[in-house]
Amino acid sequence: MSTVKETHPGTDRAPVSQNPRPLNYPPDSSKAIGGEVSVQIDGQDVKVPIGTSLLEAAKKVGVHIPTLCHHPDLKVAGVCRVCVVEVEGQRTLQAACAYPVTSPLKVHTHTRKVRQARRHIVDLMLSTHCGECYSCKRNNNCELQTLAKEYGVDFYRFGHVKTSRIPKDESSYSVVRDMDKCILCRRCVRTCIDLQEVGVLEAIGRGHETRISTYLDKALAEVVCINCGQCINRCPTGALHANDTSDEVWRAIDDPTKHVVIQTAPSPRAAIGECFGLEPGVPMTGQLNTALKLAGFDKVFDTNFTADLTILEEGTELLVRLHDALVKKQPTALPQFTSCSPGWVKFLEHFYPEYIPNLSSAKSPQQMFGAVIKTWYAQRNGIDPKDIVTVALMPCSAKKFECNRPEMGSSGFKDVDFGLTTREMAQMIQEAGIHLPTLAKSGFDDPFGDATGSGVIFGATGGVMEAALRTVIELVTGLKVEKLFEHANIVPVRGFEGVRMIELPIPQVAAEVPEIIRKHVPSFDFLKGVTLKVAVAHGTANAKRVMEDIRAGGPFSECHFIEFMGCPGGCLGGGGQPIPTSPEIRQARAKAIYAEDAGSAVRKSHENPAVLRLYTEFLTDGPCGHKSHELLHTHYTSRGKQIG
């Protein structure tokens, strides 16, 4: 038997994702074969639909089976084997996560064999796991650590490595890979290939030499990683974590010469409570403002301010494109794509660079804020911008990459100095000895104040679209959105369906174009009777479906405007959010976000008084004007699939 060593890791497997799959993703599980079957688990009988896994069946009767490679968002792997159980009549133990019930079974979940196997498996994992819990990002939130406790590990039965074998990969602004801690559950591989369909990570080598690597073993910064961090959120251990810059933020706070301001995005506020033991879906907006002040930030601003600003810029850009296409009959890049998700933007730059013209040139809210703070805010308050440190609290690991893009310095300085994730901020708050959930609430600082509900819903998939529609509908038709949609809730664009498309006939147009954009679009008459077609896609796998459809000239190519979010669920499911994640957790966060929107006094971006003031005081030539182009708009890089 020869042993063929892989010389070109990564080239030997076309990611599964490269096979085209139809648009209805995620697959409809209700199509499962009808009929029920009874299972007895530890003496308890339960009826389940045919095809249910033993793990699910056990859950139904309250029997806990440990898991490690299993994840509710991912395809079944059945590789870690900690979930093994004894099925009567079977010679070997069976992995509960991977065993579909198709006939009546009797199952035992904690026999001698089962306990021995699980303990051995945990011991085997620990034998090659090089890391110390004290100095680990996942201390106290690590599935391996929990298992070791559950199975009473009190010594390393099969030894324990203490010296590092694999150097850390810290090349990426967003994701750090510490493969010494990897237990090869391959959740990251399935996340990157199957869930996100990017295909950066893959197992290479065989047998005991197996490890997770990238194309040609390159550093993460040199491959097509889009920095979405979804792999981090699904890693059970500390093998993957975000590139943490909180030490530098502390240093800035400690420096009396620095004016340190922070902007907080809506999604972290809806989720950070989870890091303090709260159930998912408890918004912490007011408490967080108080905490950030206590921690030492000089000012706390709401990213929603620039979310509203984005809507005005991006909405105007859309009207201009429509005007160019329909009135001037110019060749125009339509549909227009949103640009606020940096994971999605990099995905497009790598895989669909020919569609860069379709991307809105508007910067993301994070970057707009940085630029406004270091210009308008600095001037207004007489602070030298070089003394301002802007921090962004984001649900996202890709935002760390975004703020380091070389073109993001239109203020003359680095617009946003540091992007922190929700997890990192929770850590800083804990370090400051603050117990977030019990704090009194407080508001955001002026001059940006409390933004609108439209900004808040940016955090959920469909949110940018809803916000944009609220504004575009009102401006174009002159009608109140409430006339068309109850409570201005544009329900058809909401939800977690991977891809959604809606059509909005424009019944009438306003007699006058608002002054602020009149120089771009003199009249709305050309939109009369037009049916606006918009779509929403979240998670890059779904984005890919839509892009392939556009490339093939399918229905999505006829859209006018498409919202793309790099992460499943939108920002609330971002790669910087608290771990764990699951569809239920993301739903709970979405609820919190829509509740905050419903409770907002102002719910439409174009009614945000602070935004209007910005246009009267500073960006005096209006949305998409000269100054706004300089400060608030950007350009993109065609990267392609082959880099480095």
Next chain:
Amino acid sequence: MTVIDSRKTPLTFDSIAPGVGLAAALKLSRSDLIATVAASNLRGRGGAGFPTATKWNLAAAAKVSEGECKFVVCNADEGEPGTFKDRVLLTEYAPLVFEGMTIAARAIGATRGILYLRGEYVYLRPPLDAELARLRRAGALGRNIGALAGFDFDIEIRMGAGAYVCGEETALIESLEGQRGEPRNRPPFPVDTGFRDQPTVVNNVETLATVTAIFANGPEAFRALGSERSAGFKLFSVSGDCDAPGVYEFPLGLTLRELLEKVGGTNAKAVQVGGASGVCVPAKAFDRRLAFEDVATGGSIIVFGPHRDMLAVAKNFMEFFREESCGQCTPCREGNHKLLEGILMLERGECSTAYLRELCLLGETMQLASKCGLGQSSPNAFLSIVEHFPEEVLGRSFAAAGGER
């Protein structure tokens, strides 16, 4: 490359003229065809001994997706150490193997056949391709085979790349699909969800050639040989410390002692039956039978003479598995490494009996909890050597420690 004729006994296959088996099979209806295989009691020759007719019945009943078809895959990966009988079949009796595939295709309704050929057998590819071309010209492959309207079937050859685990049928299918060769979760089984998620029969080379023999000579003739639960004749690849290593045909059910007499290995102290993943049978148990109900084997017989160091034997096998594990599941990936480490400790006299006991329990865990047959069987050799040769395994603890302790 010259191929040495390693046949040591006449083979039943010598007496079967090409075409006879297929012609007999195509006279039967599809259900009678499977019934004939059932009547022969043929069990798979790849090692596991799964009843061939049962496998075919399941695949015949399984549904195909729209625009797809069923597949017959001939497993010619022959990766088990000490096995070389499939190579002889492919070299000298290829027509019988292809006929067997065609019969299987007729039985289950497949239209595509794939011969998955071990990478090292690439030199066999030109003659095999030539044989396929000849069969196509003769109308034994292609459209309306045997003048049966609508019976279309053709065979292509695909090369393996040297991974032992790709002989495992689901890893083989992954490999065919262009993925890493890693076993899948079962169920679903390939008969239901195989290559391209379609019903697929995977059979060993010898199984398929034997099917042809069964149709040529009748199922009764086959069943008359062998034991009650292990019907028929079987090829054995004999190697190691014996006078005449090579490929032998014996009826199943013969004892190891009888086999050793035939091959000139009566002074053996142990025999490894079933290759690296098989078990090590010590001399005192040479009355055990080579049959699925006793010592099951895909045909690999490795004879160990009196001078062999059994710990070195175990070490050799564990080195093999440490590399050949696909690395997917924890018990096999880490377990084989730990067993090998334990052997090295034993060699140096550094392994306590308590730790050895723990390693034996680990072996049990691997057998029970591994995802596929590789990890489930890789500890077998180690466990049986520890069980039957404790003095050789532990002896050197004392020797290495200077006889004290």
